[in-house]
Amino acid sequence: MKVKELPLSIYTAFRLRSLSQAKLHSTAAPRIPVIVSLTTIEARLAVVDLVIRSLLRQSVSPKKILLWVHESLMNSLPTKLTELQGKHFEIRSTHLHSSHKKLIHSIKLFPGKAIVTCDDDLMYRPNWLNLIYNESLSYPQHIIANQTRTITKDALGSYLPYVQWPVNQATKNNGMNILPIGAEGVLYPPGSLDPRFENEKLFMELAPKADDLWFKSMSLLQGTACRLAANRYKNAIPIMGSQKSSLKHINIKKDYNTAQWQQLVSFFELDIEPKRI
Template sequence: MNFIREWNRARKYRKRIRRCRSEIATRSVIGDPHQLTTPLVVSLTSYPPRYPELALTLRCLLQQTVKADRTVLWIAEKDIAALPAEVRDLEKDGLEIATCPDMRSYKKLMPLLTEMPEATIVTADDDVHYGPDWLASILDVHMDLGLKVVCGRGHRMALTPEGFPDTYDKWDQNAPGGREPSGLIFPTGVGGILYAPGALAPIATNWELAQQLCPTADDVWFYWMHRLTGGRAAMTGERRRVLEWVKDPTGGLLTVNSAGGNDNQIAAMIDHFGWPGP
């Protein structure tokens, strides 16, 4: 019975993938200007194992109902030569390709924070589908509530009786939202995260310290960086269904972090910075 249920689930997933691929192939969206008073930049990173499907995600991001001023793909200097021609071709549609040192997943935010501290930055992942109103939904919450951090998907942290973060497996994963700001909302990068100017503590770009404390969990690092400013985050209001173009059989960093990696790195952040509280 479990086999049949899993087979049906996989079949439905493949059908969704085909539908989204078709939608992207025919999507023709000319985005409206945004209403922010700051530059708006969509930023992401990738690396060679993700290159075969990267253009699909980039097309999603370049055809949003709200147009970003820049859409920047950050690639490690050692990986730039392997970038596929179909990705390079998207430069004519407004994609910018930038190189930086290999900072792994931190590449999607740290270089841009240094280059454009005055910008509103929305990060995205490189291996999932984004609907045409993805960016608009995040901007709506930001503008309605005036919050400096808004995410399309997040977890709700659980606390121990002593008031500290409980283990990651106790959290409400991919929590239902509502737009209520909370210190217990833990933004996850796959749904997109908006960072307005001043959202993060100045130490947010300290790559050496980030690698010492959070080598595989940039989400943990940037959660602490916005909480150190006294900030709270909000979600866009609905559970986000994540659609990966290709399922990674190893689970990647998600598997590492879910199997105790997040707990270890959260403990390191508490030891170094303390716990800001809910």
Template sequence: MTWIRITNKLPLRRSALGDVGAPIVSLTSYGDRVAMTHFAIESILRGKLRPSRIILWVDDQKTVDFLPRQLKRLRQAGLEVRVADGGSGPHTKYFDALALALADGVPLVTADDDTVYPADWLHRLFAYYLGHPDGVACYRARRVVIDTSDRDSGPRLTPYSQWPLIKDSSVSNRNFVTGVSGALYPAELMRALVARGTQFEELCPKADDVWINHTALQAQIPIRVVDGRSRDFISLESTQAIGLKHANVMQGGNDAQIAATYSELDRKRLAGSS
């Protein structure tokens, strides 16, 4: 992390943003996590491909007014810090940026505030998307597992914790993108998400991945893993204590929100996929 600290302290920084046409990168942070967010942002800005814009969404104006000095320096390099509209929770990471990406005519990439990304992260993600522009490109996904043993009750989704990480390049309705390592969303999916509005507030308010995957299923938008191998990048463990993964994965929160979101028709559609 030493190089990040050194880079962040450089005086008179110029914009580190990339060419017009590169994706917008969007991430969100809150509370004590904000103080560590510069590690993720610096790692993205040092990449082989730099985003056309990079936006950090925060909860309130007070956070903007009292930004850590590291984020103030990053503003000189092109970082936009914006206050989220409110009420979107983890969905803020993509939802508030949809209109901006559609207006700019570029894909939207989401990142996590507690991850340090490799230098080729955005470049490889965007290059993979250019080869498969019809769908989502991501670095990590699971494959939904369906239990069809009970013919009377119909197909059932097994617990989320039992869904294996994808380790191949196959395209399937059962591919379930997890945004933790980064994902790129094409215009068709962004338009579908905009059209659905904030219905997620009732069904899966704390599970943005669930809503994105369900929308992709509804719109028949394929999900592909870059190079067919799910991967995790360096995580800042000190920020994990207040993350959602404990409630959503370890305590079964994802399962409840998946059950509320996926209908019987959705489950049958997944059961009919390979």
């Protein structure tokens, strides 16, 4: 987290926690037919209520907000989180430790609904859900993301390392080379992933720490295009101290994403023609 982000983070956290439960659950916001789904880890249990509060205060109201928590943590949930449960928000347990759980369980529970995933270390601005949902109305068959990378090959046709894939390039051609990044929010329409999306044995073998890459491979196998949202407004607000435990430190800084992508490409024989440089 950058030093310049601290004042806004502190102010937003204070403002969200000052809202009563009655205020949070008495929203008159229009309902939209989507499910918001996320997961969390033990290190963020003390702050994930801020994420939920920001989701409950959106300008539009989803059908449900689901938080997936490993079953071993269910008896350790703080009251400030559990007391937020109600008509629009529910906490569910899972045996999975990996971050893949933020999407796969919700798809199985609501197979006919669009699922919007988000992260557990950001406070989302009030118009966040409305913007990504409205964009999906124009591209109902596409996966829409507020943050992306463009899968890129060199002149010889070999994939460049993950860290060299450009960030937030506008969708070009058929969008098959666009990789949605989960942090700022991704909307998955019904049926956008190959049925093997829930194959625990496979994703733990091929991409155990890269759910974004796993879901990208599943969208490729299904023939689903991805695109960068055109109307993203402002970035979500980081929660102070929440980024100390992050897959980013492992996957990007140690370049594990490159290895996991190569494993997925080899196993599924993924055949796309990303932009070459």
